Amino acid sequence: MNREVIGKCPVCGKEMEVTRLSCNYCNTTIEGSFTLCKFCRLGDEQKKFAEIFIKNRGNIKEIEKELGISYPTVRNKLEDVIQALGYSPKVTTVNIDKKAILEKLKNGEISPEEAVKLLKGEE
Known part of the structure; x- marks a missing residue:
């Protein structure tokens, strides 16, 4: 069973660091200090939103429809990501x-x- 690397520490919320990489095919192991990609820093909800945003090619109307949320909510989620x-x-x-x-x-x-x-311009 493969699990996804978490990007933030569940205890303090700071960025995690990868210290060991292994190849399941040839058993090569590399140890060191590796940073995670920017997308690993996203929470599960943020990753889901980013995937839907990309799938819909940034079309806000389609994102609204798929997620059942309003335009301001889509904008807020995008700003959060x-x-x-x-x-x-x-x-x-x-x-x-x-x-x-x-x-x-x-x-x-x-x-x-x-x-x-x-109408009041509130999000």
Whole structure:
């Protein structure tokens, strides 16, 4: 049974380090100090979101549909992954598309409470 390497220490939350690598085919073993890739630093939920984001080629509408979440939630999850990969968040101003929000409300895609938050520019 193969288990995935964990990227963060379950005790203190700091980055883990790999010290031994083995080949199951030829039994070669290498010992040393190895860093993990950036994606190993992501938590399970972040990895799942990144996979869905890539599978849907970044199409927010498709991601919303597949995960059953709203646009602001998709954006928040994306920002969370970006930060976990070590990039600083971009400060952006949100352009509110009031017609699109009202259309989503009309079609039952979002709740009235969600519409109010979106119109106020809240995430």
